[in-house]
Amino acid sequence: MKEAFEVQHFFSLPSQYKFRDLTIEELKNVNKTYPNFTFSMNTYTFKDGSQKDLLNFSGTVPVKYGNSYNIPIRLWILDSHPFAPPICFLKPTVNMGISVGKHVDAHGRIYLPYLQNWSHPKSTVIGLIREMIAKFEEELPLYSLSSSDAARQSELLSYIAKITAGETDLKSKSKIGGSKNEGCINKITIVGAGDLGIACVLAVAAKGTADKVVLLDLSEGAAKGGTMDLDIFALPNVEISKDFSALADSKVVVLTVNSLGNAQTYLDVIQSNVDLFRGIIPAISHYSQNTVLLVASHPVEVMTYVSWKLSGFPKSRVIGVGANLDTERFRNILANLLKAQVLAKDAWIIGEQGEDKVPAWTSCNSVATQTEGMAAHNSRETVANRAMEVLKGKGQRSWSVGLSVADLADSILKDKRKVHSVSTLAKGCCDINSEVFLSLPCVLGTNGVIEMVKLEEDPLVQEKLQSSAGSIHDLQQQLQL
Numbered sequence: 449m450k451e452a453f454e455v456q457h458f459f460s461l462p463s464q465y466k467f468r469d470l471t472i473e474e475l476k477n478v479n480k481t482y483p484n485f486t487f488s489m490n491t492y493t494f495k496d497g498s499q500k501d502l503l504n505f506s507g508t509v510p511v512k513y514g515n516s517y518n519i520p521i522r523l524w525i526l527d528s529h530p531f532a533p534p535i536c537f538l539k540p541t542v543n544m545g546i547s548v549g550k551h552v553d554a555h556g557r558i559y560l561p562y563l564q565n566w567s568h569p570k571s572t573v574i575g576l577i578r579e580m581i582a583k584f585e586e587e588l589p590l591y592s593l594s595s596s597d598a599a600r601q602s603e604l605l606s607y608i609a610k611i612t613a614g615e616t617d618l619k620s621k622s623k624i625g626g627s628k629n630e631g632c633i634n635k636i637t638i639v640g641a642g643d644l645g646i647a648c649v650l651a652v653a654a655k656g657t658a659d660k661v662v663l664l665d666l667s668e669g670a671a672k673g674g675t676m677d678l679d680i681f682a683l684p685n686v687e688i689s690k691d692f693s694a695l696a697d698s699k700v701v702v703l704t705v706n707s708l709g710n711a712q713t714y715l716d717v718i719q720s721n722v723d724l725f726r727g728i729i730p731a732i733s734h735y736s737q738n739t740v741l742l743v744a745s746h747p748v749e750v751m752t753y754v755s756w757k758l759s760g761f762p763k764s765r766v767i768g769v770g771a772n773l774d775t776e777r778f779r780n781i782l783a784n785l786l787k788a789q790v791l792a793k794d795a796w797i798i799g800e801q802g803e804d805k806v807p808a809w810t811s812c813n814s815v816a817t818q819t820e821g822m823a824a825h826n827s828r829e830t831v832a833n834r835a836m837e838v839l840k841g842k843g844q845r846s847w848s849v850g851l852s853v854a855d856l857a858d859s860i861l862k863d864k865r866k867v868h869s870v871s872t873l874a875k876g877c878c879d880i881n882s883e884v885f886l887s888l889p890c891v892l893g894t895n896g897v898i899e900m901v902k903l904e905e906d907p908l909v910q911e912k913l914q915s916s917a918g919s920i921h922d923l924q925q926q927l928q929l
Contacts, residue, residue, distance in 0.1 A: 647850030768871025
């Protein structure tokens with residue numbers, strides 16, 4: 449449904465609007481301040497598929513970013529306005545590309561603190577637009593496309609229009625920007641060009657894991673630092689891009705991005721990362737619908753959960769790097785420093801990264817279950833505790849995590865069916881009833897997690913895992929997805 453809605457017709461605002469007088473008064477102020485805005489009634493489709501005819505307006509707002517720009521936007525006014533915030537989108541032309549960032553996702557939806565903290569009568573549409581302009585002046589949300597990119601953008605805008613109209617199926621086989629040949633190669637995309645992203649590129653390239661490696665650089669402006677060096681020295685089969693379409697048909701997509709905002713609390717830091725992922729994950733889901741997501745962003749357990757929720761992928765295809773690095777180090781310490789080779793082959797680090805990681809064992813033939821009984825069990829615990837003390841002194845530098853990422857990607861791409869300790873959905877394991885991701889031994893193959901390997905039953909290990917699951921779940925409940 450589409451109906452022109454001029455200023456003089458405000459008084460005929462549909463009866464579905466519960467607070468018509470307040471809404472009409474505010475929209476008159478909007479029209480007075482921004483006379484270029486045009487108003488209409490259109491059908492909006494929500495994420496759950498439900499639809500409503502809503503008042504909306506579109507136009508341009510002035511933004512100074514070096515030069516002056518007119519940024520096209522569209523705001524949808526809910527029928528509970530002004531007690532609920534508008535739904536805000538960019539409205540790019542075919543010659544404009546969307547710069548995905550902290551405040552804008554790949555579909556052009558706009559996320560702002562002002563929207564999250566909306567509260568009538570303090571919050572107003574005029575105030576919202578002013579914050580929108582201020583944020584856009586910090587990070588321009590659109591950029592000019594070349595003629596070839598404009599053709600891809602036209603197709604993407606058509607796709608986004610179908611989302612708004614409720615016509616799309618995210619499981620559709622059609623993809624934008626991907627060639628038939630690309631679907632047949634082992635292609636990895638690393639999202640994020642910070643130290644960790646570049647370390648992952650170098651490790652994957654050195655290991656010869658993939659036929660093609662794409663580094664998706666989401667930073668503003670020209671290539672800097674390591675990205676510039678990669679570009680200068682042109683590693684074979686490595687491509688650097690700022691365009692999401694470059695990740696089309698990736699077999700594995702590695703997420704290394706972390707928000708560099710000015711958040712004050714730990715929860716604010718994580719929420720800032722969630723806001724960043726809201727702009728990234730939908731684009732990945734669109735361009736590489738059958739990929740395996742490998743999450744290395746922090747905190748890895750929470751961000752793996754966020755990636756799973758935002759992507760709509762099956763749990764088997766969303767994995768966190770988890771304790772893979774710690775497990776390999778733990779085994780190396782046991783075997784080479786403490787000369788406990790028998791223990792090392794069945795040893796794992798599980799749970800969550802950081803101080804709450806837990807040593808565990810998978811073999812029923814371990815020393816602890818042989819004839820020595822409790823004495824052997826105590827001996828194993830003593831050796832494990834010594835190994836954990838050594839492990840605590842090992843930091844997780846970017847290049848170390850990069851090597852671990854390359855190891856995991858190698859097992860996935862080559863369908864090795866090798867067991868790794870990775871962050872996976874732990875619900876149903878160790879009496880955990882919440883949707884949390886924890887590191888557990890898993891067999892990895894082309895489609896991600898094939899199966900989870902059974903651990904030795906240990907009440908203390910189970911108690912620690914349940915404690916980690918509880919704290920992570922409490923944290924996740926405070927996030928706005």
